[in-house]
Amino acid sequence: MSERSISLSLPFIQPAQAQKHITHNEAISTLDTLVQLTVISATSTNAPTDAELGDSYIIPAAANGDWADHADDVATKVEGGWRFATPNLGWQGYVQDQAIVMLFTDQGWGPALGALNNLPELGIGTTADATNPFSAKLNRALWTATEAANGGTGDVVQALNKETSSDDAGFTFQTGYATHAVFGSFGSDTVRLATTTDGTTFKDAFEVDAPSGVLVQPNLPRFRASTNFDNLAAEATWVKVAINQTEFNDQGVFDPATSLFTAPLDGTYAFGGFLAFKRDITSNVRLRGRFVKNGTDEVAGSSNELASQPTHNLTGLGLHTLVHLTAGDTVELQGYFRLGSGYFKADNSVFWGYKIG
Structure with missing residues (x-):
C-alpha cells in the first residue's frame, strides 16, 4: 500500500500503525494549507x-x-x-x-x-467561433494608457498589422451584421473610408495616398462645363447660358441638356463661372453675371458687373459664390448685357461647382 496520496502527497494511515492521530493530523494540516x-x-x-x-x-x-x-x-x-x-x-x-x-x-x-496565452478562442459575454475567435458582447470598451507615474509611458497605441500590402487591415461597420462601411487599408496601403449598400460594391468617400499623404475624394459631387457655341443675349435680358458640354461631371450632378446643376445632398456648395465677351453690334456694353437657384432665386452676393467696357474676344466676367442647398435644388449660370446686346463666347464661357461641406 502506498504511503502517500498521488495529488497532494497526504500521508495514509498504515495497517497496524501506532499513533495514527499524528499521521491523520498531518494530512488535515496539509489540506488546511493547500485547499x-x-x-x-x-x-x-x-x-x-x-x-x-x-x-x-x-x-x-x-x-x-x-x-x-x-x-x-x-x-x-x-x-x-x-x-x-x-x-x-x-x-x-x-x-x-x-x-x-x-x-x-x-x-x-x-x-x-x-496563462491565458495562445487561446484558440475567447468570448466575452458571447461565444467565440472559428470565424471570430475573439468575440465580445458589450456596450462600451475603454483603452487607457498606463501613466508615467505608474511605470507606463502615458501613451496608448493600437496596431493593426497585415502581412502584405495587398491584404486588408481596418474596421468594418455593420448594422444587424450587414456591412455598411469600412475604414482602413484594404487591398493596398492607401487608407480608405468606403460605404456600401449591398456589402459587395463599395464607394470611397475619401482616400489618403500612402506615398504622398494626399487626400483624394473620388466620389465628390463636382463638375466643370462650357458652352460650345456663342450665346446671344438681347439688351437688358437675363439669359441662362447654355452650358452644354462637360469636361468632368462626377456623380452626374450637371445636366448639359438643361445647363443645370442639381444638388445630390443637403450641404454647402462652391460655384464659379466665367462669361467671356464677344461683340454683337458694339463693345459699348456692360456685362453682368449671376447664379440663380431653382430658376428664380438669385443667389445672394453672386451678382456682379464688369467695371469697365469689355474687350471683344479678350475679356470677360468672373463669378464665384458659396451657397447652402437642399437635395434637389438646382443652380444655373445667367448673363446680362446693359447698353446693348452681346454674346457669351463659345468654349471660354464656363461654369463649375463642387460640394465642400
Whole structure:
C-alpha cells in the first residue's frame, strides 16, 4: 500500500500503525494549507524568522537557508520548522502581497491571467467561433494608457498589422451584421473610408495616398462645363447660358441638356463661372453675371458687373459664390448685357461647382 496520496502527497494511515492521530493530523494540516491556498508572498528568498504557525509562502528560485533547494514548493510554518509541498500542474494560490492569483504550469509559478496565452478562442459575454475567435458582447470598451507615474509611458497605441500590402487591415461597420462601411487599408496601403449598400460594391468617400499623404475624394459631387457655341443675349435680358458640354461631371450632378446643376445632398456648395465677351453690334456694353437657384432665386452676393467696357474676344466676367442647398435644388449660370446686346463666347464661357461641406 502506498504511503502517500498521488495529488497532494497526504500521508495514509498504515495497517497496524501506532499513533495514527499524528499521521491523520498531518494530512488535515496539509489540506488546511493547500485547499483554498493562500500565501503571504511568492518573492521572499529567505524564510522569515517571525513567521507564525500556518503562514505559507511560494518559494522562488535561488532561495536560501531553510528554503534552499525548494524552488516552487509551498512552504508552511509548522512547529519545529517548515513543511514543504511540491506542486502539481494546475495548482493555484492567492498571493497576498501582490493581490494576484498565481498558477503552477510547466513553466513554474506565474500570474493566472498570464496563462491565458495562445487561446484558440475567447468570448466575452458571447461565444467565440472559428470565424471570430475573439468575440465580445458589450456596450462600451475603454483603452487607457498606463501613466508615467505608474511605470507606463502615458501613451496608448493600437496596431493593426497585415502581412502584405495587398491584404486588408481596418474596421468594418455593420448594422444587424450587414456591412455598411469600412475604414482602413484594404487591398493596398492607401487608407480608405468606403460605404456600401449591398456589402459587395463599395464607394470611397475619401482616400489618403500612402506615398504622398494626399487626400483624394473620388466620389465628390463636382463638375466643370462650357458652352460650345456663342450665346446671344438681347439688351437688358437675363439669359441662362447654355452650358452644354462637360469636361468632368462626377456623380452626374450637371445636366448639359438643361445647363443645370442639381444638388445630390443637403450641404454647402462652391460655384464659379466665367462669361467671356464677344461683340454683337458694339463693345459699348456692360456685362453682368449671376447664379440663380431653382430658376428664380438669385443667389445672394453672386451678382456682379464688369467695371469697365469689355474687350471683344479678350475679356470677360468672373463669378464665384458659396451657397447652402437642399437635395434637389438646382443652380444655373445667367448673363446680362446693359447698353446693348452681346454674346457669351463659345468654349471660354464656363461654369463649375463642387460640394465642400
